[in-house]
Every structure is written in C-alpha cells, then in structure tokens.
Amino acid sequence: MEQLLIGTLLPGAVPIQNKNINPVWRGNVQLDGIRRQMYVKSVVPRTLAVEVICSIIGRMIGLPIPRPAIVRVTSESLNSVTSDQVFFGSESIDNPDLKKWLSKDEVATMKRLHNWSKLLDAGCFDEWIANADRHGGNILYGGGSNFSLIDHSEALPTGLPVSKPAPANIVLSVAAENKTAKQLQDLYGKAKTCSYPFAGTAIQTEVQNILKAVCDHTTVEDLIDFLHQRVHSLLILISQRIGYKQDHLALDK
Numbered sequence: 001m002e003q004l005l006i007g008t009l010l011p012g013a014v015p016i017q018n019k020n021i022n023p024v025w026r027g028n029v030q031l032d033g034i035r036r037q038m039y040v041k042s043v044v045p046r047t048l049a050v051e052v053i054c055s056i057i058g059r060m061i062g063l064p065i066p067r068p069a070i071v072r073v074t075s076e077s078l079n080s081v082t083s084d085q086v087f088f089g090s091e092s093i094d095n096p097d098l099k100k101w102l103s104k105d106e107v108a109t110m111k112r113l114h115n116w117s118k119l120l121d122a123g124c125f126d127e128w129i130a131n132a133d134r135h136g137g138n139i140l141y142g143g144g145s146n147f148s149l150i151d152h153s154e155a156l157p158t159g160l161p162v163s164k165p166a167p168a169n170i171v172l173s174v175a176a177e178n179k180t181a182k183q184l185q186d187l188y189g190k191a192k193t194c195s196y197p198f199a200g201t202a203i204q205t206e207v208q209n210i211l212k213a214v215c216d217h218t219t220v221e222d223l224i225d226f227l228h229q230r231v232h233s234l235l236i237l238i239s240q241r242i243g244y245k246q247d248h249l250a251l252d253k
Contacts (some may be wrong), residue, residue, distance in 0.1 A: 099137035
C-alpha cells in the first residue's frame with residue numbers, strides 16, 4: 001500500500017486562475033530525495049482530510065486519481081503566506097478538463113465518457129463519498145480512455161446522514177441515462193460488483209495519525225466512520241440514483 005506523500009513547496013509556484021473555490025498553485029514540491037511537480041491548494045483542515053481520504057481510497061479501488069500529498073508551505077514558498085501552513089497537494093496532470101473537450105465536440109466527448117470502462121466505478125465511488133460536485137471541471141481528459149478524477153473537497157459533506165443521497169451524482173446519472181428497465185437491471189448488477197471492494201478498504205493507521213496531527217482526532221474519525229457506515233446503504237442509494245425499481249431489488253434476495 002502506497003504511503004501518503006509529505007513535502008515542502010519550493011519557491012516559484014504559479015497561481016492557477018480557474019474559478020477555483022480555494023486558492024490553487026502549481027509548483028515543485030520537495031519530497032524525500034526527489035522533486036515533483038504538484039498542484040497545491042489552501043484549504044481548511046477538515047477539507048484537507050477529506051481530500052486525502054477520498055484520494056487514497058479512490059486509488060485503492062483502482063480509480064485514476066492523482067496521488068495526494070500534505071505540503072508544508074512557508075513564507076519563502078509563497079509571499080502571501082505569513083507563517084508556515086499545511087496545504088493539500090496532488091500530482092500534476094497536464095491534461096485539460098472535460099469542459100474544454102465538451103466545448104469543442106460535446107457529442108464525441110460524451111460518447112467517450114459513456115464508453116469509459118471506469119465510468120460506473122467512478123459513479124459508485126462518488127455515491128459512496130457523497131460527492132455532488134463532480135463536473136466537467138474536475139474530470140481531466142487526455143484522449144482515448146485517459147480520464148482522471150480530481151478535487152474531492154465537497155465530498156463527505158457535513159450534516160448528511162449516512163443513508164441519505166447527496167444532492168447529485170453526475171457520473172452515475174450519465175451511466176444510467178436512456179437505459180431500458182432491463183439495462184438498468186444489468187447496470188445495477190455491475191454496480192454491485194463495482195461496490196463490493198469498498199467495504200474492504202481501510203485508511204492506514206499511519207495516515208490517520210498524520211491527518212489527526214493537522215486536523216483533529218474527532219474529525220478524522222468521523223469522516224472514516226461515515227464511509228464505514230454509508231457502505232451498508234450504498235446499493236440502495238445507487239438503485240435510487242439510477243432509477244432501478246425496488247421490486248427488482250426483491251429478486252436479489
């Protein structure tokens with residue numbers, strides 16, 4: 001199991017102006033013996049924990065999510081920082097976001113998205129983490145089947161009951177659109193297979209301890225507990241999301 005990257009932002013980072021909710025920079029991060037180009041984002045401690053947890057578990061189940069990092073930022077790194085801070089970091093991917101592809105050829109781009117082998121996996125994952133903020137700006141695309149998922153800052157929302165759906169799930173809705181009843185039944189069966197590994201995922205104790213050091217014990221434990229509990233309601237939430245009727249579910253029992 002891969003370790004959480006920890007490093008320090010080096011001087012020279014460039015701000016990214018893309019209507020971001022949180023300030024983002026792209027620059028070099030000094031890790032243990034190597035430098036790696038990353039995007040670093042200034043977020044509150046809870047959001048940092050959410051980003052790290054979602055990135056780690058997403059990668060564990062095989063989704064194309066950039067490797068996450070905790071990045072120390074000093075006044076030498078960024079002039080706007082007056083004291084040492086901890087930012088969320090993720091490995092830099094040069095591909096444009098899906099919005100740019102859609103603006104050029106919406107029909108062809110949506111066809112490629114529909115044909116992406118990980119589309120259903122990504123939709124089930126977003127349902128698990130209650131991520132209602134997946135949109136064309138946080139799906140990167142490099143042509144063919146080269147999709148990447150970024151930005152999980154709005155996942156694991158505060159106050160959402162574990163058994164309740166998030167307001168939206170764009171990816172799962174795309175997977176289900178224009179499906180017949182039989183196709184939805186097949187889609188639900190595939191979703192069961194996609195979701196099966198979720199219950200076996202676990203955040204390493206070492207990573208939990210790192211997050212608790214920059215956030216707090218209760219917050220980190222609550223986020224992990226939310227995922228552990230929500231997985232028990234996940235298939236019902238998925239069936240509701242895709243419009244698979246409850247009378248069909250009775251046949252699975």
